[in-house]
Amino acid sequence: MKYLFLLLSIILSSLSSSAATPNQVQIAVKLEPRTKQFWCRYTLTLPADAAETSVQLNLNKAFTITGLESHGAVRKQIAPRFYATAGDTVQAIELTYRPGKQRRRVVLTYQGTMPPKFATPEVMELSGHSNWLPSRPLREYELIDYVLQVQAPETYRIISSRPPIRHSQGRSTFRGLTSAIEPTVVAAEHVYEATTGAPTPIKVSKAAAPLLHPDSLMLSEAERVVAFYNRSIGQQDPIPRFAILLTGADRDAFALLDNAAVITYPDFDVRKRIDQLVLAHEISHKWWAYGSFNDYNDWLNEAFATYSSLLYLRATADTAGYRQELAKRVASAAGAPAIIGFDKTAHSYPTYRRVVYDKGTVILAALHDRLGDASFLAILATTAARKTSSTSEFLLIVEQAAGLETRQWLEKLLST
Helix, strand or coil: CHHHHHHHHHHHHHHHHHHCCCEEEEEEEEEECCCCEEEEEEEEEECHHHCCCEEEEEEECCCEEEEEECCCEEEEEEEEEEECCCCEEEEEEEEEECCCCCCEEEEEEEEEECCCCCECCCEEEECHHHCCCCECCCCCCCEEEEEEEEECCCCCEEECCCCCCEEECCEEEEEEEEECCCCCEEEECCEEEEECCCCCCEEEEEECCCCCHHHHHHHHHHHHHHHHHHCCCCCCCCCCCEEEEECCCCCCEEEECCCEEEECCCCCCCCCHHHHHHHHHHHHCCCCCCCCCCCHHHHHHHHHHHHHHHHHHHHCCCHHHHHHHHHHHHHHHCCCCCCCCCCHHHCCHHHHHHHHHHHHHHHHHHHHHHHCHHHHHHHHHHHHHCCCCCHHHHHHHHHHHHCHHHHHHHHHHHHC
16 A cells, blocks of 8 residues: 555656646847847746746846836846855846736846857857856756747858757747756857767757867767667657757857757867766766756756766776776765755855765665666666656655665665
8 A cells, every 4th residue: 555655646746747837938039149249038938827926037147138028017126136056146037916827928138248168250159058048046947848039140050959940041940848048059150060860860060160080989979878878768758869069169068958968178089988978978968957956956967967877888898997987986975975955055066076976876876786787777767757856756766666675775875
């Protein structure tokens, strides 16, 4: 009977999560890469069943707000506010409404200039890492159903995480489902592309510079990574396509929930193990992206992605490399604070990495050792398919699959 109730609670939680309607977002942006400037009209629509009497948005303090409209708002306020999650001051926007079951639509217009690390005369990148979009406080990674309309000079190509639904010279429209801060656009005078074939098309788009041999190797490696994940952690929710955007800005690499990744390193080469792991890590974020970025549940994103990349390394028959990489994380995690209850705002970034990335990875490896390949991978596949967003949900999945004793053992590891 206990397991019947447990199963019902998991099913109901899954149904509730899947039934949630993503907010609708329309973004119209005009780019001027030569001056690094952009103009944006951002429209957020919240469903009537949300019935919110207050809508709040945070916007990058570097941008200039030129308009704020919302029918039915009885009060509008824009003020600077320190946002602890970002560790910086933002423009805090708040609109207040009378109670009632009414749809809320907010139209925000603003403009700005992108810093050099995101814009050159040849390439302009607007992405989650350039912090160009507003988002609701502590909800940066909530799902949105978006339409992105982009205008750029006719000599520039416009690319995004997926193909455009409409395109004409200097204008492209994209539509997708991703997290609130992740709609991405890259404009470049020259874009070079390569694509794999079936069963899972993978496309590499490189801005400004021609594709080189390391880019071809990366495309082939991405094909192998996706194939491995689709038959393991993603077997219940496989990747249907994947896009890799190469901007050449020499800054970082990051994943987009919309089956894509941005890699900015010009010397990225998967023949180097560190780059091979970065690629596998970022691709796995297609599944590991639903834990809250703002609290300890972020380990469901970063530790799971890190361990997934190690699983891929092992699957390539590099068992020695797997052990070496895991040993590094064991050493880093020694003496680190507990995962459950970890407050990232109270610790340094290196400590955050030790806890959320490394200690979480070590605990997943311990769970893997305890359960064996088949049971462990089945748990990962279920966790991924259910878009698990909290540690308590993950513990329920473990209990259902491996029993109460294993759940209690795991919870103790996460709490010490």
